[in-house]
Amino acid sequence: MALSDRKKCILRAIVETYIATAEPVGSKAVSQLTGLDVSTATIRNEMADLTEQGYLEQPHTSAGRIPSAAGYRLYVNELMDRQQLTLQETQRINDALNLKMGELDRVIDRAGKVLSQISDYPVFTMAAAKERITVKRFDLLMVEENAFIAVVMTDNSVVKNKLIRIPDGLSDPQLQMLSAVLNSSFVGLSQEEMEETLDKMETRTAPGAFELIAMVVEFAMEVLADQGQQKFRTAGITHLLEHPEYRSLDKAKPLMTYLSEESDVPRLPATLDTGKNMNILIGPENVNDALKDTSVVMASYDIGDNMRGIIGVVGPTRMDYAKVTARLSYFADSLTRMFGKELPPPEKPEE
Amino acid sequence: MALSDRKKCILRAIVETYIATAEPVGSKAVSQLTGLDVSTATIRNEMADLTEQGYLEQPHTSAGRIPSAAGYRLYVNELMDRQQLTLQETQRINDALNLKMGELDRVIDRAGKVLSQISDYPVFTMAAAKERITVKRFDLLMVEENAFIAVVMTDNSVVKNKLIRIPDGLSDPQLQMLSAVLNSSFVGLSQEEMEETLDKMETRTAPGAFELIAMVVEFAMEVLADQGQQKFRTAGITHLLEHPEYRSLDKAKPLMTYLSEESDVPRLPATLDTGKNMNILIGPENVNDALKDTSVVMASYDIGDNMRGIIGVVGPTRMDYAKVTARLSYFADSLTRMFGKELPPPEKPEE
DNA sequence: CTTTAGCACTCGCGGAATATGAGTGCTAAA
């Protein structure tokens, strides 16, 4: 079922001009674009073949052809050639990622925003722990007599804190004590294990002390829960409106709503090929109904050792795959590099 | 220029049915809705008067009337009656605000989302410090030989931390020393003052120690900058698409883009009447071009003593002001109460 | 067997023409 070179050439021309124009491509246009030295009739024959084989579709009897999902698939797998980023673009990406305040969420957010801007499509991001996370250490800092700060550091190097108010005062030694208990009993435990340990502890600890322990541990559990959760965020959803396929609101609304509901349920990438680190899902290949007519290009990257992030681009099936994949893979690489070591991405282009 | 009761009644009927239907209201409809015992001809006369006085407009000669900006203004000022929230709604709001993890940003985000859901309009939120913020105290926690956590607490009780890596090891006494310097020299300073102090310090401090100080102080300055900044966030922008005035993408796109660009420049509320805590801006009353055809209803609330938040609803001039104001004011009150004391909002309705 | 020219046919799209009807303003009578 291998296609002749000529067929491939024709298919490629059709995909690319359809990506550019969003309008069905006719035999005449193909003949001009390919530079193939054959007449339009020949091309029509080939196109009829391609249609029969399922790579092309006709919207109606008398119009040009548009690529089918299979057509796009063949294109991205074999026909598409890798695009090169311009210097400005790499510069821009590097600048964007080179944020001062190294808060994870913020960097990811920013990354999404920039990718959306340079690709002209909406972008989503997710991040989640690969395995269970545990608390690495607790620190307690006295602030006033009736409040202290609990600092929790997890084994993926995230540090969170919370101001905890206490009705009765607390002496410094008491705080030391509390800290010792926490560090000896709750380090290295998962969220569930913490819950259990806390339960067991309740009966054989003085109520006053237990209450304090519980407050800190509950905070720690929230931190772990929060870290383990898939955080789904989007950027640039309005880019959708720039593409003719979403000019009618009936098409645009469901997708936009889907994307902008930053619900916490894990969503999109039920189907992420874990082997590859770049995935393309074309139209009907998406499981989710809201995405049936759209394509998703996504890449995963590592955040330190224990977390994995996903960043993806959403667009019509007629998406500029070459452009998007080039930008996306650069992004994913930069992010991995950035989170792997605390260094700015290397090979910063000169000038 | 006071309007007769009958005129007011007619105006009110027109505003409300136009809000409900989004279509020009004719004399016949008014006659039925008001229950006024006069003929349509009389109403036509009155409507002609109201048009002349600038409260109504005709899209074209032979169509019903729609309210002008002045008409809406009169309506919200005098004619509109306060709507009551249902028990479910108050419940929902309370639940939403009663979050565990008390991170400011997150609570505000959540609030925006819920308000958007119950009002069916996009919502924006902002928060900024009223006056200058300073650091209240520094804490440093050793993690390993080559890293420590800097904890910065500001005078508006925000606590942030950062993991700082250091090339050469650091002993515990050295850390104590560092902490002492920070707490004695940088507490109570604004961002600019910190910068100055740091500059002065550079010449008369050992380079190694200075570098460490600088790293922590820079982090503190970022925290202050971040706190002082207006953080503009939106939720539920897709609700716009539900309203017929934004059915054409030409209308919807600019506004949506405007709203979804969470740029950090202070934006919307250049015109916030500081006296009142609830503001309504109708169509052309908005300074910003992107908002010329939309109305903004916003309320401000206090976050602790030193910060002020703004939460607002954006919609077409034909917005359901009664509904929105009721929900918004409840929200603003709840938020103030919530941030004022560390208590859940009172008067939680029973079942 | 492949390619090409020729040709009739299909069908979506855009513009003009037309019909519709809600709503108005005016006038004259109550």
Add this chain to the structure above:
DNA sequence: TTTAGCACTCATATTCCGCGAGTGCTAAAG
């Protein structure tokens, strides 16, 4: 001051028609 009557306006929906891009088929040519 209110009301009934009426001619008039004009945005919207509907229909109709012609255009033209593009197709598939056939038959001849390479």
